[in-house]
Amino acid sequence: MSRRPTSTSRRFEDGGSMPFVGSLNPKSRPSPVVSIVLVVLGAFLIIGYLYSGSGGSAGKEALMKLEAGASCSSEVLKSIPLLKKVYGDSMHKILHVGPETCSVVSKLLKEDDTEAWGVEPYDLDDADAKCRSLVHKGIVRVADIKYSLPYSRNSFSLVIVSDALDYLSPKYLNKTLPELARVAADGIVVFSGYPGQRRAKVAELSKFGRPAKLRSSSWWIRYFVQISLAENESITKKFEQAATKSSYAPDCQIFHLKPHKK
Known part of the structure; x- marks a missing residue:
């Protein structure tokens, strides 16, 4: 299913008296309601600053985290230098599985001596030109991970999966995780969200079919x-x-697993 962004409209009605006019009279005592309004106004100004160019991308990213929780696929991007340190040669041929896989694969392909492929478990209706190019070349595939992966045994040295497992029930996890282990020669890295980290949204339900567990x-x-x-x-x-x-503090849980014994 494709993403269906929702919008919320507000209706303002004219007429009636203004409840704060009296509180603006210099002879009257300041109303606590006015103080609350000023605090709320200040909060909106701060949010506006974060979204503005002067706030920078860091401010926008922080606000997005507050609204939607951390993306574990974004966490993969941040952790690549550490993964290269600890996995060494096992980082030479990687499969990433999960939403935003085009971004992860693009980043990995920029690393020296690294081959990367990706599996996007959901639709790519809003994919950009770079992502469509990766799909056209067969580097990224759209595939339902509840079924067998389109790769032979031990096709990759390392398999990294982020976000995707959080949307699967144990019934399908029983099929998907063994499949990830089947195509991984050296290991699997699982990035998963922390409990209570994120609330289900209408767009999330539309794209993934169910809220993250x-x-x-x-x-x-x-x-x-x-x-x-x-x-x-x-x-x-x-x-x-x-x-x-x-000084790296991940916003997601990270598990390092051995592949199934051959």
């Missing part, structure tokens, strides 16, 4: 054990050490 780390760890996927403790420790050294 954001699960706790303990739930994921139990689930990985259930489907015989072991955490890569050595890589996890290296990644955490590298993150601490570079």
Whole structure:
């Protein structure tokens, strides 16, 4: 299904008295309502500043996070330098699975000695020219990850999945995660949202068909054990050490898994 942005309109009616006129009289005592109005006005001015050019992209990004929660696919982009440090040669042939995969693949392709492919689980109706080019070349595919992936066993050294698993029920996770493990020779990196991080929106429901089910780390760890996927403790420790050294605090949960034993 395609994204269906919603809009909200407000209607203002004329007529009637203005409730704050009396409070503007210099002889009257200031009304606490006026103070509240001024605080709200100040908040709107701050938001306007963040959206303005003077606020910069950092302000816009911060506001987007407040409104919609962190995107784990965006988190992948930020973590690429750390992933290269801890995975080394395993970063030479990568499959990214999840929304915004065109952005992730484009970024990975700019890295030295790195081949990258992507699977977009949802439609690409609003894709830009660069993304359409990746699809045309077969680098990015649109595929339903609830079924078998169109790749042979061990096709990639590393598989990175972000956001997509949060929209799958355990019924489909039972099929999708083993498929990711099947095509990964060296490991899988799962980026998942934190519980309570994000609210379902109409546009989200339209694109993904259901709100994200954001699960706790303990739930994921139990689930990985259930489907015989072991955490890569050595890589996890290296990644955490590298993150601490570079003052990187991820906005998503990150799990490093070993592939199924061959």
